[in-house]
Amino acid sequence: MRAVVAAWLRRALWWAALVCSGGISRQGRLPRGGCVVVANHSSHADTAALLAALDARHAPLIGAAADYWFATPWRRRVCRHLAAGFPVRRSGGGLGDLLTRxxxxxxxxxxxxxxxxxxxxDGELGEFHRGALLLAERAGVPVVPVGIAGTDRLLPKGGRLRPALVRVRIGRPLYGAVSADRARTAVAELAGEAAARPAERDSAVRRRVAAVAASRWGLPPAFAWAFAEALSWPLMPELLLALACAAAPRAALRLSLAALAGTLAGGLLALQLAGAGARLPAPLTTARMHAEATRQLTVEGAAAVGHQPWNGVPFKVYAAAAGRAHIPPGDFVAAAAAARSVRTLSVGLGFAALGVLGRRLRRLYPLYLVLLGGGFTAGLALIVTAWR
Known part of the structure; x- marks a missing residue:
């Protein structure tokens, strides 16, 4: 029972990791009872893919090269605890290691x-050693061929981690005495089928938005939008982040930081202008919003801006009220940075997570934009009405 619980935890861990790094899909299931799984191997990510895809009720054990994964205490702990690995010698004695299972x-x-x-x-399948097949024959269990595709792009041998969709195809069990050629052919066919599946449909609109958001041209609009909103622009920068981060999740952090920088720069300018007596336009705000921001700043000082991310009052209202109340600029920017960073980064990274989890629905990105626009409009209307 303990081994099954640990297997479920590993499956959840590696499934989440692969979803966040490009996604994982599975076809087929393991048969009931024990079995020996044989799979193609082109990446260290193959182990994660199998732990995420195989049924946890079987509490899978992974055979790992003793001379690599068990060469140091650190690797040994990682292999045993995160991958349920056991050592298999590659230079003599390996069959004995297998038969103990x-x-x-x-x-x-x-x-x-x-x-x-x-x-x-390069996707080439090497010759199969007979150890796995002899183990299945001695234990009286079937051999289950599995084909894996995408891990060579996710984590190439000698390369760096990069996003890629991983596909795992579980074949029909092979019973009785199974030859190495038969097992190799079955795995090769499954790996080929997994690799040959058509690419998931995408939206041309999403690709264009993602191309801009992920390029160097994505940061200036994020900064400028947030800067303008802190002065007068009525649409909050989180709307832009929701649009861009869902399309280009990898750019979410830098886009969020650019928006945060724009908010603070615009807020500082608004404070200085209001302190000098200027009155900037503030569309879609109400007298009650301005009165409440002024009251909070009078009572709490710069710390009052900590209410802003949660009460629906626009940041520009607090910035202008802080200028009129002669709040020290340094105190206001420090308090605003603490308050706004939580909201801005949470929104950016949250919509990036939505983009990763919804990878298979990218073709529906235009519908997402429609729903996002409608939801934002309705929410803004409700907030303004509530503050009248």
Missing amino acids: AGELRAGRAVVLFPEGTRGR
Whole structure:
């Protein structure tokens, strides 16, 4: 029971990690009872993909190269705790290491092995060693071929991590004495089917928005929008972040930081102008908003801006009221940075998470924009009405 609970936790961990790094899809299921899983191997991410895709009720065990994953205490702990790994020697004695798992197979667990013995390159499937097949034959359990595609793009051998969709295809179990050629052919076919699946449909609008947001041209609009909103512009910068971060999740952090910088710069200018007696236009605000901001600043000083992210009063109202109340600029900017950073970063990263989780629905991005615009308009109307 403990092994199954640990397997569920690992599955949740690696599923979440792969969803955030491009997504994962699975076809097929393991049969009931113990089995030996054999899969192609082109990346260290193959282990994560299998732990995320295989049924946790089998409490999968992963055979790992003893000379690499168990060479240091740190790697040994990572392999055992995060991947349920056990050592398999590659230079003599490996079959004996495998046969010690026969009892766990008979008890209903799955043992996952990469019969190639090492990671391949360029999608080429190497020759299969017979150890995994002999283990299944001795334990009296089937061999289950599995094809993996996308991990070589997610984490290439000798390369860096980059977003990619991972696909896992679980085949039909092979019973009886299984030859290495038969297992290799089955895995190759499944890997080919997984790699050949058509690309998921996308929206041309989303691709254009993402291209701009992820480029160097994405930061100036985020800064300028937030800067203008802190002075007079009625539409809050979170609307732009919702639009851009869902389309380009990888750019979310820098877009959010650019918007935060624009808000603080615009707020500082608004404070200085209001302190000098200027009155900037403030559309879609009400007298009650201005009165409440003035009251809070009079009572609490610069710390009153901490209410702004949550009460519906625009930031420009607080900035102008702070100028009229002669709040020290440094105190106001410090308090505003603390208050606005939580909201701005939360919104940006939250919509980035939405973009990652909704990767398969990218073709519906135009509908998302319509819903976003409608929801924002309705929300703004409700806030203004409530403050009248």
